[in-house]
Amino acid sequence: MLNANGFSAYVLHHKNGFRCDWFVNETRIAYLKPELYRRIYNKAGKILHPEAVRKIPLSQGKQSFIDENDILVMPEFYGPDIVHFGQGIKKIILNQNGFMTFQGYSFVKDRLITPYTDKDTLGALVNSEHCADYLKYAFPETQLYRFYLSIDPALFSYQEKKKKQICFSQVKNSADAMQIINILKFRNALADFELVPFVNISEHQVAELMKESLIFISLGNREGFGLPPAEAMACGCITIGYHGWGGEEFFKSEHSFPINDGDIIHFADTIEKVIQAYNNDNSFFLKERKQAADFISKVYSLENEKQALISAWKTIIH
Missing domain, CATH: 3.40.50.2000 (Glycogen Phosphorylase B;)
Structure with missing residues (x-):
């Protein structure tokens, strides 16, 4: 949908060659190289400037890296770790379940690491009124964008006789x-x-x-x-x-x-x-x-x- 309307977009997967097969799709896909990412930054992390952009290596995409010119969309269930992945790259949180927002967080009072207030985060996409209300209350300063999940009328159509x-x-x-x-x-x-x-x-x-x-x-x-x-x-x-x-x-x-x-x-x-x-x-x-x-x-x-x-x-x- 985004590509058809002038946006250059890919779905990112960890597993090389993977594509969701439980529904029909022709989505453009790129694959992360997590091992290469770890090798680069485990070795270089100590000498990089704290504010340095940490580019994310890709395969089969239009480019070899996700960098500061891109926007990375990440699901809510990655929790606070979103902050540490791709530092310096702009991010949008795709929150499709408010109840999973705090997965991976802790009870430590002073531990306040979250992508929702991080400087790299541009906002969050939400798919329901409940999800929007949840995030408005938890993170009132976060910019929210409500979208609607569509029900495909070619598949799920009204049938009177049952x-x-x-x-x-x-x-x-x-x-x-x-x-x-x-x-x-x-x-x-x-x-x-x-x-x-x-x-x-x-x-x-x-x-x-x-x-x-x-x-x-x-x-x-x-x-x-x-x-x-x-x-x-x-x-x-x-x-x-x-x-x-x-x-x-x-x-x-x-x-x-x-x-x-x-x-x-x-x-x-x-x-x-x-x-x-x-x-x-x-x-x-x-x-x-x-x-x-x-x-x-x-x-x-x-x-x-x-x-x-x-x-x-x-x-x-x-």
Whole structure:
């Protein structure tokens, strides 16, 4: 997206030859040379000026080094160590989960090393209202740029006709899922609904599963945004469960069923009541399902993502 709009950008990976393969992409990639970086600066570190720019060696990029003319975007989970990597190179923190902001920090009162207040940091990109609020409170002086994750309408599209099927991610909060499903099983509340837990399947397979499933149960905990429930709503699923805080902005009671984190009984009871209502009248939730899908497609569109990112980067660079 950035390259298509006049910015020269690469995704950086540590492992040579690696490319994310769980979704389709043609992103330009460069690879870090961490061993070379360590060799250079372990040897030269003692004689370099404290303010010297520490260039980062690359392979397969447009250039051989990341230097002071570039901007390095780093994820929040690298923690305070971001400060020490590529000293003198301008940085943006990509914070997609406020709850991971302080990963790697300490309880030592006077240890105040953080990239958010470092002179090399130009600001932070955030993907949700919750994440923005979190960083505004923790680091009020840090410049924040809100962007929107888009839901691909070519994959996650509204489907009115559904199977009596409940889908959910098997890797999200499996302990709660086990309780909820078994309560429903032993209450004989699932009726003729099938359960389809999923794990390690492609983005395309997830989309197909959501499009055919009437109900999606959301089990995310402390999420930066919570993409699966948003994708499920886009597909017309009755979406029940946890918003994980990051998803609070779209997990609205007028078109979904938000549940307080850990409220197992309310969670199971809500699923049971939704099944009963649907079995009594299979058109009962049509309005809410369509309203949720329309909300997601309007707010989390590719155009909104593009405009927010282009605006952010124009401001950052200029």
